[in-house]
Amino acid sequence: MANLLNICPSDLINRRSVSLDRFGVINPPKSLKTERLRLRKAKLSDAEAIFCQYAQDAEVTKYVSWSAHKDIEETREYVRMCLLAWDVGKAFHWVIERNEDKQAIGMIIARVAGEKWELGYVLARVYWGRGYMTEALKALIAWALKQKDIYRIWAVCDVDNIASARVMEKAGMLREGTLRRWSVHPNISPEPRDSYCYSIVK
Numbered sequence: 001m002a003n004l005l006n007i008c009p010s011d012l013i014n015r016r017s018v019s020l021d022r023f024g025v026i027n028p029p030k031s032l033k034t035e036r037l038r039l040r041k042a043k044l045s046d047a048e049a050i051f052c053q054y055a056q057d058a059e060v061t062k063y064v065s066w067s068a069h070k071d072i073e074e075t076r077e078y079v080r081m082c083l084l085a086w087d088v089g090k091a092f093h094w095v096i097e098r099n100e101d102k103q104a105i106g107m108i109i110a111r112v113a114g115e116k117w118e119l120g121y122v123l124a125r126v127y128w129g130r131g132y133m134t135e136a137l138k139a140l141i142a143w144a145l146k147q148k149d150i151y152r153i154w155a156v157c158d159v160d161n162i163a164s165a166r167v168m169e170k171a172g173m174l175r176e177g178t179l180r181r182w183s184v185h186p187n188i189s190p191e192p193r194d195s196y197c198y199s200i201v202k
Ligand SMILES: CC(C)(COP(=O)(O)OP(=O)(O)OC[C@H]1O[C@@H](n2cnc3c(N)ncnc32)[C@H](O)[C@@H]1OP(=O)(O)O)[C@@H](O)C(=O)NCCC(=O)NCCS
Pocket: 059, 060, 061, 063, 064, 121, 122, 123, 124, 127, 128, 129, 130, 131, 132, 133, 134, 135, 156, 157, 158, 161, 162, 163, 164, 166, 167
């Protein structure tokens, strides 16, 4: 499983330092509140909602870098990987939950590379177009830019993923350019596709 995340043995050795603020290591919030949402650390019991809400949905997964899940066990394995990644400080996966009904509706992810954080996100189709992802993204960006050691927050999206590009623009990110042949989106094609690169910095 560690291979999937590109986690090396030294990451695992450094595991203890991840939670120790006094060494200047980022210690992300397990929960972040917005007006309509709560971003909270994923847990294994979320697998069912993640699978049913979006992970198996061909339309939701069209532009992502992973194949749509075929069964719930695949989603459980994915959530286990998320938890391991959080523990080693490599990536943080927050489930997006609605305040009004505690429904898990999506996920937002930060992959850590020193002072640079790369974001990713996904939302169940029935909740599209209500501004939820823009709200979640803004909250995470606001938190991240307040951290002393985070300078750059960035993300990419397929050049055809208009909704995702728009979300990043609404969240204050700037399009830096096109990364040609950057990312494989296996639910469209096995060949790498062009992506827009967006960022916000301080
Ligand atoms: C991308 C995604 C997260 C957006 O979430 P969302 O909560 O629906 O986004 P918002 O409602 O905050 O904003 C969507 C914006 O895109 C616009 N939009 C959506 N589809 C569009 C289209 N086909 N053409 C033009 N604009 C479009 C909406 O009008 C809205 O902009 P507006 O507020 O200016 O009108 C969601 O569509 C999703 O989960 N997609 C599948 C997974 C994915 O692609 N993740 C990103 C991988 S990079």
